[in-house]
Amino acid sequence: MKMGFRKVDFFIPREMIITGSFSSKSSGQVEGIVNGDIQVKKKIVIEKSGVVNGDIVAEEVVVSGRITGDIKHCLKVTVRSGGIVRGNILTDEIHIEKNSVIDGLIIKKDTYTIIDKKIEKPEEQNVVKEADEDPVPSETDLIAEREAWF
Numbered sequence: 001m002k003m004g005f006r007k008v009d010f011f012i013p014r015e016m017i018i019t020g021s022f023s024s025k026s027s028g029q030v031e032g033i034v035n036g037d038i039q040v041k042k043k044i045v046i047e048k049s050g051v052v053n054g055d056i057v058a059e060e061v062v063v064s065g066r067i068t069g070d071i072k073h074c075l076k077v078t079v080r081s082g083g084i085v086r087g088n089i090l091t092d093e094i095h096i097e098k099n100s101v102i103d104g105l106i107i108k109k110d111t112y113t114i115i116d117k118k119i120e121k122p123e124e125q126n127v128v129k130e131a132d133e134d135p136v137p138s139e140t141d142l143i144a145e146r147e148a149w150f
Contacts, residue, residue, distance in 0.1 A: 008026070008027045008028050008029050009024045009025070009026035009027060009028055010024055010028040010029070011028065011029050011031075012028070012029070012030045012031060012032040012034065012050070013031055013032055014031045014032050014049050015032065016032035016033070017032060017033045017034075017035070018032070018033070018034045018035065018036065019035045019036060020035075020036045021036040021037040021038070021039075021054065022036065022038060022039075023038070023039035023040065024039075024040050024041065025041045025042075026040070026041060026042050027040065027042040027043040027044065027045075028040055028043075028044050028045070029044070029045045029047060029050075030044065030045070030046045030047060030050035030051075030052060030065070031047045031049045031050050031065075032049070032050065032051075033050075033051045033052075033053075034050075034051070034052045034053070034054065035053045035054065036053075036054045037054040037055045037056070037057075037069070038052060038054065038055075038056045038057070038058070039056075039057045039058070040056070040057070040058040040059070041058070041059065042058070042059050042060065043058065043059060043060040043061075043062070044056060044058045044060070044061055044062070045062045045064070046061070046062065046063045046064060046065040046066075046067060046083075047064050047065055048064045048065050048082060049065060050064070050065035050066070051065055051066045051067075051068075052065075052066070052067045052068070052069060053068045053069060054068075054069045055069040055070045055071070055072060055087070056069065056070075056071050056072070057072045057073050057074075058071075058074055059074065059075050059076075060074060060075060060076045060077075060078075061074050061076075061077045061078070062077075062078045062080065063077070063078065063079045063080060063083035063084075063085055063100075064080040064081075064082060064083050065083065065084075066083075066084045066085075066086075067084070067085045067086065067087060068086045068087060069086075069087045070087040070088045070089070070090070070104070071085065071087065071088075071089045071090065071091065072090045073090060073109070074089075074090070074091040074092070075091070075092050075093065076091065076092065076093045076094075076095070077089055077091045077093070077094045077095070078094075078095040078097075079094075079095070079096050079097060079100040079101075079102060080097050080100060081097040081098055081099040081100055082099055082100065083097070083100045083101070084100070084101045084103075085100075085101070085102045085103070085104065086101075086103045086104065087103075087104045088104040088105045088106075088107065089102065089104065089105070089106045089107065090107045090109055091106075091107075091108070091109060092108065092109050092110075094106060
């Protein structure tokens with residue numbers, strides 16, 4: 001099957017609903033509904049009638065339909081006019097056409113790597129140390145403190 005001038009490995013027609021995640025080593029086109037994650041080695045096109053409720057990992061993603069989920073680790077993302085992405089986009093390059101919607105963060109891949117490394121915390125910060133004194137006052141201390149007020 002051809003998608004423009006490229007061959008696609010899979011095609012999900014309008015009448016089809018897929019529940020569950022899947023992967024492909026080539027390119028694909030979605031006109032139906034996918035309720036699950038998609039992992040594609042090359043290019044995936046979500047057509048105007050296409051809906052994906054899950055994350056997408058691909059070399060290139062073109063969105064004319066709707067995605068509710070993150071687009072991850074892409075070299076290039078194109079959100080065409082009328083396309084809707086409700087989730088974060090992690091990519092090297094993004095093209096956003098007029099009248100498209102992105103409800104999430106757009107993160108450049110190399111920036112994400114730098115931020116991710118800075119977020120890592122040394123193990124020392126997560127260690128809970130025992131207090132020298134008991135932080136919870138005893139009943140005797142509470143009574144003495146109360147009587148001091150009167």
